[in-house]
Amino acid sequence: MSDNHADIRASVRALCEKFPPEYWRKLDRERAYPTEFVKALTEAGFLAALIPESYGGSGLTMGAAAAIMEEIHASGSNGAACHAQMYTMGTILRHGNDAQKKKYLPKIAAGELRLQAFGVTEPTSGTDTLSLRTTAKREGNDGYVINGQKIWTSRAEHSDLMLLLARTTPKEQARKRTEGLSVFIVDMKEQAKAIAIKPIRTMMNHATTEVFFENLRVPVENLIGEEGQGFRYILGGMNAERILIASECIGDAKWFIEKATDYAKSRAVFGKPIGQNQGIQFPIARAYAQMRAAELMVHEAAYKYDAGGDIGPEANMAKLLAADASWAAADMCVQTHGGFGFAEEFDIERKFRETRLYQVAPISTNLILSYLAEHVLGLPRSY
Ligand SMILES: Cc1cc2nc3c(=O)[nH]c(=O)nc-3n(C[C@H](O)[C@H](O)[C@H](O)COP(=O)(O)OP(=O)(O)OC[C@H]3O[C@@H](n4cnc5c(N)ncnc54)[C@H](O)[C@@H]3O)c2cc1C
Numbered sequence: 208m209s210d211n212h213a214d215i216r217a218s219v220r221a222l223c224e225k226f227p228p229e230y231w232r233k234l235d236r237e238r239a240y241p242t243e244f245v246k247a248l249t250e251a252g253f254l255a256a257l258i259p260e261s262y263g264g265s266g267l268t269m270g271a272a273a274a275i276m277e278e279i280h281a282s283g284s285n286g287a288a289c290h291a292q293m294y295t296m297g298t299i300l301r302h303g304n305d306a307q308k309k310k311y312l313p314k315i316a317a318g319e320l321r322l323q324a325f326g327v328t329e330p331t332s333g334t335d336t337l338s339l340r341t342t343a344k345r346e347g348n349d350g351y352v353i354n355g356q357k358i359w360t361s362r363a364e365h366s367d368l369m370l371l372l373a374r375t376t377p378k379e380q381a382r383k384r385t386e387g388l389s390v391f392i393v394d395m396k397e398q399a400k401a402i403a404i405k406p407i408r409t410m411m412n413h414a415t416t417e418v419f420f421e422n423l424r425v426p427v428e429n430l431i432g433e434e435g436q437g438f439r440y441i442l443g444g445m446n447a448e449r450i451l452i453a454s455e456c457i458g459d460a461k462w463f464i465e466k467a468t469d470y471a472k473s474r475a476v477f478g479k480p481i482g483q484n485q486g487i488q489f490p491i492a493r494a495y496a497q498m499r500a501a502e503l504m505v506h507e508a509a510y511k512y513d514a515g516g517d518i519g520p521e522a523n524m525a526k527l528l529a530a531d532a533s534w535a536a537a538d539m540c541v542q543t544h545g546g547f548g549f550a551e552e553f554d555i556e557r558k559f560r561e562t563r564l565y566q567v568a569p570i571s572t573n574l575i576l577s578y579l580a581e582h583v584l585g586l587p588r589s590y
Contacts, residue, residue: 212271231554232557235411235412240364242365254318255293255315255318257269264316272451272454276293276451276452277457277461283554287561290448291324291325291361299322311368311392324361324395326341326363327441330358334571339355339373339374345427349424349426351424352423354421356419356420361415363418376435385438385439387435388435392431402418404419410563411563445570446512455565456501456529457502460535464540466553466555467536467543468482493535504529523579526565526570537555540559577590
């Protein structure tokens with residue numbers, strides 16, 4: 208790829224330098240939200256990268272957006288607190304009507320409205336999205352009444368809006384298996400009384416929650432696109448999410464590889480640098496090769512995304528390979544550091560916990576393999 212977005216990368220690096228490891232360590236200890244970091248990224252316009260200029264965004268390519276997320280992670284920061292602001296709006300952009308785009312996109316671009324919450328996963332259905340149980344019942348001409356529960360709704364406490372997937376037609380009455388679900392824009396502040404948010408403490412600092420809806424009223428103008436077609440809209444948006452999270456994994460892998468290389472050069476045991484031993488060199492070199500290969504697939508996916516067309520296979524493979532590369536690099540980095548890999552002040556154990564998530568979310572490794580087996584290789588559906 209010719210354009211590696213050097214200027215954007217340098218600006219992101221410069222911004223991240225203002226948020227040193229101590230900042231992230233303290234937040235991690237307190238499980239606190241990086242408000243100042245998210246504010247700085249928003250003010251610099253990075254989170255509006257994918258919003259067209261006509262709606263107040265920067266109108267950048269997916270390649271540029273991916274470079275932003277990668278650089279955040281390669282600097283030792285964590286984009287998980289705000290990455291959804293970059294891609295969740297894509298559902299409004301692609302499937303919303305003119306009035307919705309004009310109402311929401313400029314404010315999201317300016318950071319006046321945070322669209323950070325994405326309510327898809329439920330406790331009973333898990334990966335089987337079509338079995339979700341949250342219902343949206345049409346009530347007269349005014350709108351819908353929503354009841355149900357979501358789980359793992361990240362950043363719900365730090366968002367003004369939520370993109371919510373709910374069932375509008377009972378599963379057995381839907382014309383097709385993939386129909387009967389609809390997407391809504393929920394104004395969480397306006398509807399606060401009908402929404403209960405319960406934080407879930409996790410092994411890393413991720414601001415994730417359970418969300419309960421009791422008679423949540425959503426006006427009809429907040430339905431995105433056609434009723435019953437929501438699953439298709441959400442799936443389309445997931446490709447962007449996968450590419451951007453894959454970029455974060457590439458950034459993490461680069462961070463682990465740099466840390467390990469520096470340490471292997473400076474740490475002397477038995478009178479020589481540990482990095483002189485092939486037992487230390489080879490895992491670092493292997494992690495580097497694995498990261499570079501995954502990086503190529505991320506570039507390919509971003510390039511195809513910008514060119515248009517079906518990028519399901521590339522987006523999924525980018526996510527799979529990048530998550531594997533960051534996890535392999537994380538494990539190698541701990542091993543290279545010996546005991547210090549476990550010490551909080553080296554930041555490795557924190558990044559190790561953070562990058563582990565991407566084997567499971569936003570889609571687990573097994574489900575990507577099933578997708579490739581069925582949709583690319585034509586093998587029988589396994590579930
Ligand atoms: C920290 C965190 C943040 C998240 N943020 C969000 C969010 O903001 N919004 C949101 O909607 N969701 C979010 N998620 C949910 C995430 O997308 C799911 O956890 C993920 O898709 C896996 O679903 P599950 O946890 O229900 O696992 P399950 O579906 O219960 O699966 C459990 C395990 O079984 C495997 N498995 C299941 N079915 C099959 C099969 N047919 N073949 C082979 N293996 C199978 C899976 O791969 C997985 O390893 C988040 C999750 C976490 C942990």
